[in-house]
Amino acid sequence: MDDTLRKTILQSAKTVVVKVGTNVLTDDQGRLDRVRIQSLADQLARIRQSSREVVLVSSGAIGAGIGLLNLGKRPTELPQLQACAAVGQSVLMQTYQECLAPHQIAPAQILLTAGDFDNRGRYLNVRHTIRSLFEYRCLPIINENDTVSVAEIRFGDNDHLAAMVANLLQVPLLILLTNVDGLYTADPRSDRSAALVPTVPHIDRAITEMAGVTKSALGTGGMKSKLRAARLATAAGGAVIMANGSRPEVLDKIFAADEIGTLFLPHGESTPSWKRWLGYTARPKGQLVLDEGACNALLKQGKSLLPVGVQSVQGIFGKGEVVSVLDHQGLEIARGLSNYSSLDAEKIRGLNTDQINRVLGKMPYVEIIHRDNLALIE
Numbered sequence: 118m119d120d121t122l123r124k125t126i127l128q129s130a131k132t133v134v135v136k137v138g139t140n141v142l143t144d145d146q147g148r149l150d151r152v153r154i155q156s157l158a159d160q161l162a163r164i165r166q167s168s169r170e171v172v173l174v175s176s177g178a179i180g181a182g183i184g185l186l187n188l189g190k191r192p193t194e195l196p197q198l199q200a201c202a203a204v205g206q207s208v209l210m211q212t213y214q215e216c217l218a219p220h221q222i223a224p225a226q227i228l229l230t231a232g233d234f235d236n237r238g239r240y241l242n243v244r245h246t247i248r249s250l251f252e253y254r255c256l257p258i259i260n261e262n263d264t265v266s267v268a269e270i271r272f273g274d275n276d277h278l279a280a281m282v283a284n285l286l287q288v289p290l291l292i293l294l295t296n297v298d299g300l301y302t303a304d305p306r307s308d309r310s311a312a313l314v315p316t317v318p319h320i321d322r323a324i325t326e327m328a329g330v331t332k333s334a335l336g337t338g339g340m341k342s343k344l345r346a347a348r349l350a351t352a353a354g355g356a357v358i359m360a361n362g363s364r365p366e367v368l369d370k371i372f373a374a375d376e377i378g379t380l381f382l383p384h385g386e387s388t389p390s391w392k393r394w395l396g397y398t399a400r401p402k403g404q405l406v407l408d409e410g411a412c413n414a415l416l417k418q419g420k421s422l423l424p425v426g427v428q429s430v431q432g433i434f435g436k437g438e439v440v441s442v443l444d445h446q447g448l449e450i451a452r453g454l455s456n457y458s459s460l461d462a463e464k465i466r467g468l469n470t471d472q473i474n475r476v477l478g479k480m481p482y483v484e485i486i487h488r489d490n491l492a493l494i495e
Contacts, residue, residue, distance in 0.1 A: 122316065122382065123374045126356045130290035132170040135161065136279035136346075139180040140296040141362030142209075147184035149177065149212055153363065158216035160368035161256065165222070167372070170251045172286065174259045174279040175213070181205030203264045213258055225255040228262035234281055234398045235439075244285050276346035283350050284393040291350045292371060293343050294362030299379030300340065302327055315376055319384045320348040347381045352494070353393050357381040396452050396492030401441035403432025403459050405485065412444045415451055416493065421484040422453065424473060427466040434459045442486070451493045453486035 137157060144150050164171050179198055182205030183191060192198055206228075213224045227246065233239045250257045261278055276293060283291040303311040317324055328340035347357040360367050360378025370377050407415075411426020422442065434440055435458050442451040455462065462485060465473050474480040 120374060120376060123376070123380060126290060126380070127372055127374055130169065130288075130356075132172075132286060132288045133164065133290050133292060134172045134174060134279055134283045134286070134288050135292045135294065135368070136174040136275055137176065137294045137362055138275070138296065139176040141294050142175070142177040143180045143184060147180050147188070149181050149184065149208065151212065151216075154212055155216045156365070157362075157368075158213065158220070158222075160366065162217070162220035162222060164368060164372060165256075172247065172257045172259060172282060172288075174275055174282055175209065176260070176275045177209050178202045178206040178260055181208045199264045206260070206264070209260075210258065217256060223253075223255045225250045225257050227257055227259045229259060229278065230262050231400065234285070234394075235400050237394065237399070240285065240394055240398065247286065274342045276342045277349070280346040280349040281398050283355055284353050284397050287390060287393065289355050291346075291355055291357045292368070293346065293357065293359045294367065295343060295359060296361065296363060297340070298361045298364075298377075299359050300324070300327060300344070314379050317347075317379060317381045320344060320351065320381065349397055351381050351383050353397050354383050356383050392492045395439065395454070395490070396494060399439045399452075401432075401452055402434035402438045403430065403455075404441045404443055405430060405455075405462070406443045406445065406447070407450075408445060412450060415442070415491070419488060421488040422486040422491065423470065423483065424462070424465040424468050424485050425470075427462065427485060430459055430463045430466055432459060436461075440486070442491075449494050451491055453491035456482035456485055456487065 141157075142149060142154060161171055161173065179191070179201045182201030182203070183189075185204055185208060186201065188201070192201065206226075210224060210226050217224055227243070229243065233243055247257050259278065259282060261275060279291060279293065282288075297305075298313055300314045300317065301311040302314060305311040314327070325341070325344055328344050343359055347359065350357050358371055358378050358380050360371060364370075364377070367377065405422070405427050406429040407422070407426050408428050411422060414420035414426065415422060428445065432440075434455060436456065437454055439452055440455045441449050442453060444450050457465070461477060464476050465485075468476065470480070470483055473483075
């Protein structure tokens with residue numbers, strides 16, 4: 118069954134996002150592994166020869182900087198990390214350029230911050246740029262702009278960035294290349310009974326509890342990070358394959374539909390681009406907590422969100438900004454564009470429609486969030 122699923126998913130994947138982690142690209146000292154990067158470039162070229170478009174989300178800039186500066190381990194201070202990224206990014210791209218040259222493939226560097234995804238205009242510009250690069254037969258290579266990113270505008274790790282890029286392009290397949298073979302039932306380093314999970318139909322709490330703390334000395338991600346990324350991509354209708362990037366010809370084997378790594382199946386219908394941005398990409402500026410009746414209206418009846426169903430307003434946001442919609446237990450059930458600022462939303466929460474005009478002196482909108490500007494969270 119898994120073999121048939123893999124073949125179907127791979128055959129339908131005409132555009133693919135491949136994410137490769139620092140530990141796949143570097144040796145034990147943090148230096149770039151030229152042999153492995155050449156192998157990766159060769160495999161990416163073969164994927165493109167099968168009439169597919171490929172986007173590479175590549176870590177490794179900070180790791181390359183650490184190795185070039187002979188630091189031995191990852192710094193903890195942000196300015197030092199940004200300095201390592203500045204040193205390593207050019208080396209990383211030069212290495213890709215040299216390894217892709219035999220295939221006449223031009224790499225195209227794209228450095229992003231989370232702010233590029235929060236702003237709808239910049240978000241669309243990124244998508245248009247990538248599609249133009251496809252037309253020029255370039256290979257987009259995306260990384261977080263670590264030299265300028267601070268806590269407020271960071272993705273957190275490139276697993277999350279890769280999932281957001283997959284959603285941006287409505288890509289049916291995201292491949293996460295890491296330093297482990299896939300998702301195990303337990304940590305295989307400490308539990309001999311741990312078994313590889315070949316297929317995950319849905320990422321629920323039982324699955325997330327399998328994730329151990331696997332963060333390395335050079336990278337920033339771990340299994341929990343990869344599961345969060347896989348959930349983000351699968352909830353929007355894409356599939357994810359997690360596999361060991363240090364295995365020889367791992368991408369060739371994946372596209373031969375070999376049972377390698379862990380396949381995460383889509384558990385939501387393919388989501389339109391606008392809804393992907395709203396529900397899974399833009400970061401909420403605040404929260405609206407609803408009563409049970411309002412939750413049922415949104416989830417079961419397809420209604421808009423009215424002020425009467427809002428129990429509390431949290432955070433500071435303006436009119437037209439993205440807010441998170443929570444049930445009374447604090448579980449996020451949706452995201453949407455608020456018709457009111459947080460100040461006005463606080464004034465009218467819990468009120469019936471005929472009371473809004475009396476409180477605000479006007480009633481520009483009946484709904485706090487109109488259904489057309491609402492995306493349910495799987």
